[in-house]
Amino acid sequence: MLKINDLHASVEEKEILKGINLEVNAGEVHAIMGPNGSGKSTLAAVIAGKEEFEVTKGNVVLDGEDLEDDAPEDRAHKGVFLSFQYPVEIPGVSVTNFMKTAINESRKAKGLEDMPANQMLKLIREKAELLEIDRKFLSRSLNEGFSGGEKKRNEIFQMAMLEPKLAILDETDSGLDIDALRIVANGVNKLKSKDNAVIVITHYQRLLEYIVPDFVHVLHNGKIVKSGGKELALELEAKGYDWIKQEATV
Amino acid sequence: MDLKDKLISSFMAFENNVDIDHPVHDVRTEAMKNFEQKGFPSKKEEAWKYTSLNSLQKIDFSIFPKGNSTLDYKDVKKYFIHDIDTYKIVFVDGVFSSHLSETTHDGVDICLMSSALTKPMYKQIIDVYFNKVASRDESLTTLNTAFSREGAYIYIPKNKMPKKPVEIVHFATGNEASLMLQPRNLIVVEENAELQIIERHQSLTKNEVLTNCVTEIFAAKSANIDYYKVQNDAATASLIDNTYINQKSKSFVNVHTFSFGGKLTRNNLNFYQNGEYMDSTMKGITILGERQHVDHHTLVHHIEPNCESHQDYKGIYGENSTGVFNGKIIVDKVAQKTNAFQQNNNILISDKATINTKPQLEIFADDVKCSHGCTIGQLDEDAMFYLQSRGIPEKEARALLMYAFANNVLESVRIPELKARINKLIANKLGVNMGFDL
Numbered sequence: 081m082l083k084i085n086d087l088h089a090s091v092e093e094k095e096i097l098k099g100i101n102l103e104v105n106a107g108e109v110h111a112i113m114g115p116n117g118s119g120k121s122t123l124a125a126v127i128a129g130k131e132e133f134e135v136t137k138g139n140v141v142l143d144g145e146d147l148e149d150d151a152p153e154d155r156a157h158k159g160v161f162l163s164f165q166y167p168v169e170i171p172g173v174s175v176t177n178f179m180k181t182a183i184n185e186s187r188k189a190k191g192l193e194d195m196p197a198n199q200m201l202k203l204i205r206e207k208a209e210l211l212e213i214d215r216k217f218l219s220r221s222l223n224e225g226f227s228g229g230e231k232k233r234n235e236i237f238q239m240a241m242l243e244p245k246l247a248i249l250d251e252t253d254s255g256l257d258i259d260a261l262r263i264v265a266n267g268v269n270k271l272k273s274k275d276n277a278v279i280v281i282t283h284y285q286r287l288l289e290y291i292v293p294d295f296v297h298v299l300h301n302g303k304i305v306k307s308g309g310k311e312l313a314l315e316l317e318a319k320g321y322d323w324i325k326q327e328a329t330v
Numbered sequence: 331m332d333l334k335d336k337l338i339s340s341f342m343a344f345e346n347n348v349d350i351d352h353p354v355h356d357v358r359t360e361a362m363k364n365f366e367q368k369g370f371p372s373k374k375e376e377a378w379k380y381t382s383l384n385s386l387q388k389i390d391f392s393i394f395p396k397g398n399s400t401l402d403y404k405d406v407k408k409y410f411i412h413d414i415d416t417y418k419i420v421f422v423d424g425v426f427s428s429h430l431s432e433t434t435h436d437g438v439d440i441c442l443m444s445s446a447l448t449k450p451m452y453k454q455i456i457d458v459y460f461n462k463v464a465s466r467d468e469s470l471t472t473l474n475t476a477f478s479r480e481g482a483y484i485y486i487p488k489n490k491m492p493k494k495p496v497e498i499v500h501f502a503t504g505n506e507a508s509l510m511l512q513p514r515n516l517i518v519v520e521e522n523a524e525l526q527i528i529e530r531h532q533s534l535t536k537n538e539v540l541t542n543c544v545t546e547i548f549a550a551k552s553a554n555i556d557y558y559k560v561q562n563d564a565a566t567a568s569l570i571d572n573t574y575i576n577q578k579s580k581s582f583v584n585v586h587t588f589s590f591g592g593k594l595t596r597n598n599l600n601f602y603q604n605g606e607y608m609d610s611t612m613k614g615i616t617i618l619g620e621r622q623h624v625d626h627h628t629l630v631h632h633i634e635p636n637c638e639s640h641q642d643y644k645g646i647y648g649e650n651s652t653g654v655f656n657g658k659i660i661v662d663k664v665a666q667k668t669n670a671f672q673q674n675n676n677i678l679i680s681d682k683a684t685i686n687t688k689p690q691l692e693i694f695a696d697d698v699k700c701s702h703g704c705t706i707g708q709l710d711e712d713a714m715f716y717l718q719s720r721g722i723p724e725k726e727a728r729a730l731l732m733y734a735f736a737n738n739v740l741e742s743v744r745i746p747e748l749k750a751r752i753n754k755l756i757a758n759k760l761g762v763n764m765g766f767d768l
Binding site: 125129167170171172178182242 | 716
């Protein structure tokens with residue numbers, strides 16, 4: 081589904097990704113771990129098409145199509161979803177209206193009519209329930225005054241609404257207490273199918289107890305320096321990242 | 331002949347020959363003397379540093395329109411808040427249009443300045459209020475006073491509240507190649523009475539229009555006034571709006587100014603707080619493009635203790651548009667415990683757009699809370715990416731963010747149909763259809 085080939089990306093002439101290779105197939109969950117500043121969030125943003133980053137070499141291919149010239153909205157229409165580490169507050173635009181706009185813009189891009197209002201409402205209720213989101217919450221301004229946990233839950237709610245092919249969860253566990261973490265993870269697990277894939281970016285192993293990865297990759301200094309199964313996450317949790325750094329420099 | 335000379339000779343011809351017995355003849359003559367001496371303000375004056383009236387003065391405006399134009403309601407319906415019932419005071423090329431209007435004398439007076447200025451039954455009110463808060467010194471205000479003949483006259487007696495909002499609408503039909511209008515409004519809201527007003531100036535063709543409007547507002551003790559100015563005029567229409575508000579104790583006066591169109595718009599909004607425990611609120615949303623220019627000059631004079639003022643102006647400037655915000659707050663020495671807040675936030679969405687923003691605080695009391703803040707920025711790129719990553723295209727994402735930026739100004743609009751209309755105007759101005767009311 082997703083193929084990343086020798087990806088190099090820079091911001092303001094500083095190279096952050098230094099040759100990433102990664103293949104993600106439908107039905108798989110990949111975890112990307114690594115110390116702070118290793119390039120995890122940059123990788124997520126580059127896949128989603130953030131313009132601030134310049135791809136200097138290599139490419140990102142989704143279903144055989146190079147995404148290079150696609151704006152973030154085009155990538156979203158093709159099924160890429162990024163759950164933000166720091167979701168942005170948009171006062172005056174309710175969660176519901178925001179979702180309606182996002183869904184209908186995606187439909188428009190596919191040549192479909194707007195979703196009928198009653199169908200939209202039903203979908204919103206169903207997905208809100210999945211994330212244990214109160215109905216009052218949906219009429220609040222997007223992310224404005226939300227707690228850290230509410231913001232993350234709202235991100236996964238959006239994911240549930242948009243039903244992406246490839247979901248990238250960027251530090252979705254940060255700022256979550258254990259109950260919120262369980263709700264979020266449960267939501268992600270229910271959305272998982274043989275046709276979609278998830279990339280979980282995290283610093284800690286905690287989230288991976290709930291969203292169990294098929295593969296774990298360790299990112300260090302802009303490169304994937306180690307890949308393995310889910311047991312690699314446990315090893316990292318026990319030993320920290322230092323041994324990886326040493327191994328990488330050898 | 332330049333515009334000043336033309337105005338002077340028109341005044342002499344009319345006032346000194348035709349209207350010499352008019353009750354306000356002396357007031358007009360006095361005002362004309364002031365204008366004659368001062369003329370139009372120039373950019374050399376601090377208050378007009380960023381707004382030039384030079385090119386307008388070169389236009390050969392008609393001063394006294396022929397006034398035989400008529401309009402059908404169906405052709406101008408869209409300029410009214412037509413989904414609710416309102417009183418209407420409507421002028422076509424400066425002349426009152428009875429068939430477009432709905433005035434009343436049922437417990438309140440919502441009618442015409444021309445009647446108020448001439449009929450004996452209004453004399454007492456005119457003597458007490460007419461030209462009492464408007465400046466007798468500022469040249470454009472005195473120019474309006476000299477030509478004051480027509481406009482809206484509203485008198486709300488003690489404890490009364492009109493059944494519905496009042497719309498004051500001025501249409502320019504284009505029957506004159508270029509037209510100068512000088513409406514004069516007087517609004518008196520007595521103790522514990524309430525009033526909602528929506529004011530609009532609308533040119534219907536590409537002919538040049540210059541409106542120099544003066545509105546005097548008196549809010550007695552515990553009066554409550556909401557005034558909405560909708561400025562979305564044609565690209566060849568200019569407006570100089572001079573609004574003077576005299577407030578008494580415990581009164582609330584809110585003025586919202588929505589500036590989305592017009593060639594040149596100057597808003598001089600002046601509040602004088604003559605009493606205690608009152609609140610003056612000024613809010614504005616400005617969204618400009620092309621070569622449009624809007625200049626907001628506000629003044630709040632805190633004269634007595636324990637009062638509040640709130641100012642919140644949001645501006646979005648695109649293309650070659652220019653904006654000015656100058657917010658002056660004066661707190662007199664005796665006006666202790668004053669709370670005065672002022673905020674002006676701007677977004678420039680074009681490299682060629684300009685905004686000049688300046689707070690001007692003159693505080694002579696020592697126990698006050700005054701805050702002011704001006705910001706000028708661009709749209710937040712992280713927020714843009716967030717919206718786009720959800721599949722919302724760039725243009726719509728920009729519009730959503732601009733809407734979010736201006737939104738809190740709309741929250742205090744108390745007429746839902748007007749709020750919906752402003753939302754639509756914003757969506758139009760931003761060139762989007764969001765699929766929901768913004």
